[in-house]
Amino acid sequence: MVSIPYMQLRGGSSKGIYFLASDLPEDVDARDQAILDAVGRDARQIDGLGGANPLTSKVAVVSASSDADCDVDYLFVQVVVGENRVDTTPNCGNILAGVGAFAIESGLVEATHPKTMVRVLMTNSGNRCDLEIETPNGHVKYDGDTAIDGVPGTASPVICHYQDIAGSITGALLPTGNTRDTFEGLDGHYEVTCIDNGMPVVVMRADDFGVTGYENADALNNDADLKARIEAVRLKAGVAMNLGDVTDKVVPKMCLIAPPVEGGNVSxxxxxxxxxxxxxxxLGAVSVATACALSGSVAEGIASIPDGLVKTLSVEHPSGEFSMTLTFDPSGAVQSAGLVRTARLLAKGELYLPKKPL
Structure with a gap:
C-alpha cells in the first residue's frame, strides 16, 4: 500500500476528507482514482472512509492560492455514492467551512490573535469566500457556543463572507434568462425558477407535485413516482440552464418549497x-433564499420576504432552519451573502491506498 497525509473534518452539516493538493497526483484522472480509493467505490463505501451518504462522501483539495487576492485554492470533489466516480462541478459551502481550519492546521496560513481571515478561492467556480475563524493565541478554536441545525452540540463559529457568487456554475444568476420557466414533465407542465447564486437550483412549488413540502426526508425518498417526476423536470431544466445533459451530474439540485411553519421565510x-x-x-440555501426574494419567482405567495436591500432570511428544512444575510444593490442584483457555520477537526494522520501496478 501507499500512504498519504490527510485530515478529516466536519464542515457545517457535512463531513469530508481534506488533502493538500501536493500530496495527491498531479494528473486529474490519477487524482480522482486516488480519491475514490480513499472514500470508497461501492454503495457501502466499506473499503474507504466515506459514510455511504452524499453528506459524508466529500473531499477538499487545498493548496496555496495562485490568486494574489486569496490565501488558498479549494477544489471540492463529490464522490457519487455507489457509482465509482466523482463530480467536481458544484461547490460545497459546508466543506468550505472547514477549509480555513485545515489551511491553518497544515501550515498554509499563519493564524493571528484573536481571529484569522482566510481568503478562499473556490476553484470549482472561480468565486471567493472569506472565512473568519476564531484563533486565540494563534490556534484554531473548535469549542464554542454556536449551534447549527443538523449538528449536535455547539462549536466555535466560522463566519462565511461570500463575494459575487451569482452565476457560479452557469454564468448567470438566472441561467435561463427568466425568473419563471415552464417545463414539461412526465404528467404535465411545471412552473419553476432556475437560480444560481452559488449553487444551481431548480425551485418548485411542493403542491404542484402533490406533496405538502413538510414530509420528512425518508417519506420523500421512498416515493419513487415523485422522484421520477422531479428527475424528468431536472433533465429539461439542466439543458435550459446551460448545464447540458445532467443525467450523470449532481447539479442542478431540486428544491420543493412551501409556506413557512416554524417562523422562517420559506420551507x-x-x-x-x-x-x-x-x-x-x-449554497443551496443561499440560492433558494435568493429565488424567494426575486419578484415574479414561483415563491410569490409562498415565501415571506422582508423589505430593504439587506435581508436576513431563514430557510426551513427537515432538521431545522438555515439563516443568512443577503445584500442587494439598488438595481436588485445580489452583492454578497453572509452566514454562520461551524467546523471541527476529527482526525489527521496517514491514509492508506492500494498500490497500483505499473
Missing part, C-alpha cells in the same frame, strides 16, 4: 439531486 425539501437532503446545503 424547503431539497434533492441532491436524487436523494432528499435531511437538511439543506449552504
Amino acid at each position: 424547503s425539501r431539497t434533492f441532491i439531486p436524487h436523494a432528499c437532503h435531511s437538511a439543506i446545503g449552504v
Whole structure:
C-alpha cells in the first residue's frame, strides 16, 4: 500500500476528507482514482472512509492560492455514492467551512490573535469566500457556543463572507434568462425558477407535485413516482440552464418549497439531486433564499420576504432552519451573502491506498 497525509473534518452539516493538493497526483484522472480509493467505490463505501451518504462522501483539495487576492485554492470533489466516480462541478459551502481550519492546521496560513481571515478561492467556480475563524493565541478554536441545525452540540463559529457568487456554475444568476420557466414533465407542465447564486437550483412549488413540502426526508425518498417526476423536470431544466445533459451530474439540485411553519421565510425539501437532503446545503440555501426574494419567482405567495436591500432570511428544512444575510444593490442584483457555520477537526494522520501496478 501507499500512504498519504490527510485530515478529516466536519464542515457545517457535512463531513469530508481534506488533502493538500501536493500530496495527491498531479494528473486529474490519477487524482480522482486516488480519491475514490480513499472514500470508497461501492454503495457501502466499506473499503474507504466515506459514510455511504452524499453528506459524508466529500473531499477538499487545498493548496496555496495562485490568486494574489486569496490565501488558498479549494477544489471540492463529490464522490457519487455507489457509482465509482466523482463530480467536481458544484461547490460545497459546508466543506468550505472547514477549509480555513485545515489551511491553518497544515501550515498554509499563519493564524493571528484573536481571529484569522482566510481568503478562499473556490476553484470549482472561480468565486471567493472569506472565512473568519476564531484563533486565540494563534490556534484554531473548535469549542464554542454556536449551534447549527443538523449538528449536535455547539462549536466555535466560522463566519462565511461570500463575494459575487451569482452565476457560479452557469454564468448567470438566472441561467435561463427568466425568473419563471415552464417545463414539461412526465404528467404535465411545471412552473419553476432556475437560480444560481452559488449553487444551481431548480425551485418548485411542493403542491404542484402533490406533496405538502413538510414530509420528512425518508417519506420523500421512498416515493419513487415523485422522484421520477422531479428527475424528468431536472433533465429539461439542466439543458435550459446551460448545464447540458445532467443525467450523470449532481447539479442542478431540486428544491420543493412551501409556506413557512416554524417562523422562517420559506420551507424547503431539497434533492441532491436524487436523494432528499435531511437538511439543506449552504449554497443551496443561499440560492433558494435568493429565488424567494426575486419578484415574479414561483415563491410569490409562498415565501415571506422582508423589505430593504439587506435581508436576513431563514430557510426551513427537515432538521431545522438555515439563516443568512443577503445584500442587494439598488438595481436588485445580489452583492454578497453572509452566514454562520461551524467546523471541527476529527482526525489527521496517514491514509492508506492500494498500490497500483505499473
